[in-house]
Amino acid sequence: MNFKYKALAENGEKKEGVIDAASKDLAISALQRRNYVVLSMEGDEPKKSLFSRSIFESVPLKDVVILSRQIATLFEAQVSALKAFTLLSSNADNPLLSRKLSQVTDDLQAGFSISGALAKHPDVFSDFYVNMVKAGEESGKLNQTFEYLADYLERQYELTSKTRNALIYPAFVVFTFIAVMVLMLTMVIPKLSQIILESGQQVPIYTTIVIGISEFFVHYGIFILILVIIGGLYLWRLSRGERGKTYLDTLKLSAPMFGPLFYKLYLSRIADNLDTLLSAGISIVRSIEITGDVVGNKVYENILKETGEMVKGGSSLSDAFAKHPEMPGIMVQMVKVGEETGALGSILKTLARFYKREVDGAVDTLVSLIEPLMIVALGLGVGVLLASVLVPIYNLASSIR
Numbered sequence: 584m585n586f587k588y589k590a591l592a593e594n595g596e597k598k599e600g601v602i603d604a605a606s607k608d609l610a611i612s613a614l615q616r617r618n619y620v621v622l623s624m625e626g627d628e629p630k631k632s633l634f635s636r637s638i639f640e641s642v643p644l645k646d647v648v649i650l651s652r653q654i655a656t657l658f659e660a661q662v663s664a665l666k667a668f669t670l671l672s673s674n675a676d677n678p679l680l681s682r683k684l685s686q687v688t689d690d691l692q693a694g695f696s697i698s699g700a701l702a703k704h705p706d707v708f709s710d711f712y713v714n715m716v717k718a719g720e721e722s723g724k725l726n727q728t729f730e731y732l733a734d735y736l737e738r739q740y741e742l743t744s745k746t747r748n749a750l751i752y753p754a755f756v757v758f759t760f761i762a763v764m765v766l767m768l769t770m771v772i773p774k775l776s777q778i779i780l781e782s783g784q785q786v787p788i789y790t791t792i793v794i795g796i797s798e799f800f801v802h803y804g805i806f807i808l809i810l811v812i813i814g815g816l817y818l819w820r821l822s823r824g825e826r827g828k829t830y831l832d833t834l835k836l837s838a839p840m841f842g843p844l845f846y847k848l849y850l851s852r853i854a855d856n857l858d859t860l861l862s863a864g865i866s867i868v869r870s871i872e873i874t875g876d877v878v879g880n881k882v883y884e885n886i887l888k889e890t891g892e893m894v895k896g897g898s899s900l901s902d903a904f905a906k907h908p909e910m911p912g913i914m915v916q917m918v919k920v921g922e923e924t925g926a927l928g929s930i931l932k933t934l935a936r937f938y939k940r941e942v943d944g945a946v947d948t949l950v951s952l953i954e955p956l957m958i959v960a961l962g963l964g965v966g967v968l969l970a971s972v973l974v975p976i977y978n979l980a981s982s983i984r
Contacts, residue, residue, distance in 0.1 A: 585601050585602070586601065586602050586607060586610040586624050586625065587599075587600075587601055587624070587625045588600060588601075588602055588610070588614060588621060588622075588623065588624045588625075589621075589622040589623045589624075590614055590619035590620055590621045590622055591619065591620040591622065592618070592619060593618045598619060602614065607624060610624060611624065613693060616693075616694060641679065642677055642679055642680045642683070642706075642707045643677075644736060644739070644740045644743075645740060646675075646676075646677050646680055647707065647708075647712075647736055648733055648736045648737050648740060650671065650675075650680070650684075651729045651730075651732045651733035651736060652729070652730075652733040653671055654667060654668075654671070654729045655726045655727075655729035655730045655733060657670070657671075658725050658726035658729065659726045664691055664697055664725075665688065665691050665692060668684055668687050668688045668691060669688050671684050672684035672685040672687070672688055679707075680707065683704050683707050686700075686703070686704070687700040687701060687703075687704070690703065696717075696720060697716055697720060697725070698713050698714075698716040698717035698720055701713050701716060709876075709877055710873055710876050710877065711856065711860070711873050711874075711876070711877045712732060714860070714865060714869070714873050715728055715731065715732055715859070715860065715863050715865075716728060716729075716732075718860075718863040718864050718865050719863065721864070722863075722864055728863060731859055731862065731863060732859075735855065735856075735859045738855060738935075738939070739852065739855070742848065742851060742852075742939055742942060743848075745942070745943065745946050746844065746845075746848055746942065746946060749844070749946040749949055749950055750841070752950065752953070752954070753949075753953045753957060756953075756957035756958075756961065757957070759961070760957070760960065760961045760964060763961065763964075763965060764964055764965075764968070765800065765804075767965065767968050767969075768796060768797045768800045768801075768968070769797070769800050769801055769804060771968075772793060772794065772797040772968065772972060773797055773798075773801055775972040775973070775976065776790075776793075776794040776797060776972060778976060779794075779972060779975045779976060780794075782975075784975065784978065786975060787971075787974070787975065789967075789971050790971045790972060790974070790975055792971075793967075793968060793971040793972065794972075818831075825881070828881040829881040829882065829885070832880045832881040832882050833881075833882055835880070836849075836880070836882060836909075840949060840952075840953075841949070843945060844942065844945045844946065844949060845880070846909075847938050847941040847942045847945055848938075848942050849878055849879070849880050849883050850910075850911070850914065850934075850938045851934075851935055851938030851939050851941070851942055852877075852878055852879065853874055853878055853883065853887070854914070854931045854932075854934035854935035854938060855931075855932075855935035855939075856870075856873070856874040856877065856878070857870050857871070857874055857931050858928055858931035858932045858935055860873060860874065861927065861928050861931070862928055867894060867900065868891055868894055868895050871887050871890055871891040871894060871900075872887070872888075872891050874887055875887030875888050875891065882909060883909065886907045886909060886910065889903070889906070889907075890903040890904060890907075893906070899919070899922055900918055900922060900927070901915050901916075901918040901919035901922055904918060914934060917930050917933070917934055918930060918931070918934075
């Protein structure tokens with residue numbers, strides 16, 4: 584698209600003209616490379632709709648894994664960065680990723696580094712990703728860096744997917760259980776309880792309780808629904824603030840059954856992140872800071888921030904970890920051994936594998952325990968409700984005979 588500009592050249596001469604660029608930023612960058620001081624710029628950039636398409640689009644981690652492998656392969660084949668990203672943007676199946684890569688291509692054409700171009704899209708390329716690429720540019724091993732990134736992201740994808748899938752099933756069963764119970768109490772029980780009450784017979788205490796709960800749901804169900812919605816909105820708002828995130832993440836780690844699973848998941852992520860970053864030649868302090876930004880839990884984020892400050896002040900990583908009870912003794916001791924032997928990267932890799940196996944084992948155990956428990960709970964709940972109204976009806980039918 585064309586942009587009209589007014590600028591000053593190095594010798595102070597006023598310049599006016601039209602420049603063709605993909606965006607206003609790129610047009611300004613192009614003029615600045617000519618040593619022009621841009622005074623004004625006008626152009627008709629495409630207006631964004633009120634409901635931007637990107638709100639409803641996302642780039643799955645799986646696509647970023649594949650992309651990283653493709654970039655590594657192209658760089659290995661000595662394809663230039665500009666040509667590689669042009670090729671990938673035109674062949675990407677995900678529309679949002681295609682647009683992002685196209686913007687990266689434009690930025691590379693305007694003179695940006697690969698890491699600088701990727702940094703403009705934090706919704707796709709995390710701080711971790713950008714810093715790894717930056718380290719690869721500095722070391723001249725970009726193809727190897729993208730291979731590291733693909734391997735790392737693949738491990739994280741498998742780990743996160745397995746954990747998420749383990750939690751989806753219990754959530755689905757709990758939702759089904761609640762839905763069935765609410766339907767029974769609001770639609771089935773009221774009709775059956777009417778027959779029992781009209782018979783005038785003595786009603787057992789458990790039947791009275793069930794009928795009372797049913798009447799409460801029928802008459803006040805709308806208020807319960809409103810309270811649930813308000814509670815959901817409150818939790819959502821709470822999760823947006825720093826204190827709220829910390830509180831909810833603390834609850835997540837202390838939750839029965841699920842707490843140990845999250846605990847091992849975050850420890851695996853910390854060890855794997857640190858190993859990958861240190862292997863790329865990033866300093867220990869910066870590696871700790873980046874890991875804190877991407878660990879995904881405010882409790883461990885705060886721990887890593889404090890750890891980074893302590894390491895910056897001259898403390899060892901193991902001593903900094905030892906200050907926090909959330910960091911297990913085995914991890915502290917192994918990191919200490921790694922520091923003393925100069926094999927910290929190898930130790931962190933071992934820890935990452937160890938906690939990944941622990942997460943896999945915890946997920947398998949959780950699924951094997953929850954599945955029968957949920958089915959039994961669902962069966963018992965429905966059985967108790969039906970028995971509490973069907974037994975009196977059965978007694979009534981027997982007395983008539």
